[in-house]
Amino acid sequence: MKNQSLKFLQKSKKHLLETWMSNQMEDQALREDLMSNDELRNQSDELLTALLKTLNSDNIDNTQSKDFEQVSGILSDISVSRARHGFSPRETAQFVLSLKQALTQTLEKEYTDDPKVLLDSYIAINKLIDSLNIITFETFIKGREEVIIRQTDEMNEISTPVIRVWEGVVALPIIGTLDSMRTQIVMENLLQEIVNTGSTIAILDISGVPAVDSLVAQHLLKTVSATRLMGAECIISGIRPEIAQTIVHLGIDLSHIKTKASLASALKLAFSMLNVEVKRVEKNRQNNG
Numbered sequence: 061m062k063n064q065s066l067k068f069l070q071k072s073k074k075h076l077l078e079t080w081m082s083n084q085m086e087d088q089a090l091r092e093d094l095m096s097n098d099e100l101r102n103q104s105d106e107l108l109t110a111l112l113k114t115l116n117s118d119n120i121d122n123t124q125s126k127d128f129e130q131v132s133g134i135l136s137d138i139s140v141s142r143a144r145h146g147f148s149p150r151e152t153a154q155f156v157l158s159l160k161q162a163l164t165q166t167l168e169k170e171y172t173d174d175p176k177v178l179l180d181s182y183i184a185i186n187k188l189i190d191s192l193n194i195i196t197f198e199t200f201i202k203g204r205e206e207v208i209i210r211q212t213d214e215m216n217e218i219s220t221p222v223i224r225v226w227e228g229v230v231a232l233p234i235i236g237t238l239d240s241m242r243t244q245i246v247m248e249n250l251l252q253e254i255v256n257t258g259s260t261i262a263i264l265d266i267s268g269v270p271a272v273d274s275l276v277a278q279h280l281l282k283t284v285s286a287t288r289l290m291g292a293e294c295i296i297s298g299i300r301p302e303i304a305q306t307i308v309h310l311g312i313d314l315s316h317i318k319t320k321a322s323l324a325s326a327l328k329l330a331f332s333m334l335n336v337e338v339k340r341v342e343k344n345r346q347n348n349g
Contacts, residue, residue: 064177070112070113073108073109076112106134120188123195139203140199140206141203144206228261231262254292262292263297265298277314299320
């Protein structure tokens with residue numbers, strides 16, 4: 061791409077920005093619910109300004125050069141931000157592809173009578189934008205992975221709450237399937253709460269676990285063992301009839317662990333282990349009428 065066409069683009073920055081914005085605003089897939097027009101203009105202006113400032117005839121074919129560090133950084137930040145805000149890969153890629161359209165439209169008006177310069181410019185711009193789009197996809201994927209990991213961690217935290225139900229007694233209702241990662245989170249949360257509260261009894265309620273197989277049983281046994289190492293006794297509640305049958309069928313020995321069918325039964329057992337007696341007190345109601 062010749063210096064004359066590059067210099068023309070640099071001088072036409074304002075027109076380029078307006079053309080690019082117009083192209084984006086005309087896109088039927090524009091997500092105004094995720095980003096305001098002002099935010100879109102700011103992102104477009106920042107990227108376009110850095111790109112035009114960086115470009116020259118020597119580096120236009122090499123976006124991996126140090127010259128493009130600022131451009132790559134801006135584009136990476138935009139891609140990650142869009143991933144976090146819920147944009148799709150197509151919508152994020154279209155942001156860059158619409159810039160290609162604005163660049164070629166601007167050059168067409170200036171070099172209509174010079175097809176050789178126009179063709180050279182087309183080829184250079186296509187290679188440039190395609191390279192930038194690769195950066196966009198790579199960073200978008202990283203951003204999306206960060207979002208997924210964060211959401212998974214948050215879901216695991218929400219689905220493994222440790223509750224202090226009585227002095228010396230904590231309960232952990234487990235919801236969903238237990239895998240190795242969740243088991244680790246369960247154990248960490250439970251053991252930390254045992255330390256924080258000085259509890260001596262921990263109730264693991266598996267009413268929300270859809271099914272128990274040998275792997276889930278192993279994870280439960282590991283949690284029980286870790287709890288005992290902390291000096292606390294463990295009770296497993298929520299043993300439904302189908303789960304009991306599965307445990308027997310798999311030959312899993314839970315005879316050394318206290319189990320109950322419901323959380324209420326487990327709490328009653330915990331009271332007896334602590335020598336705590338809970339009684340219903342009937343209050344006499346006086347009728348003043």
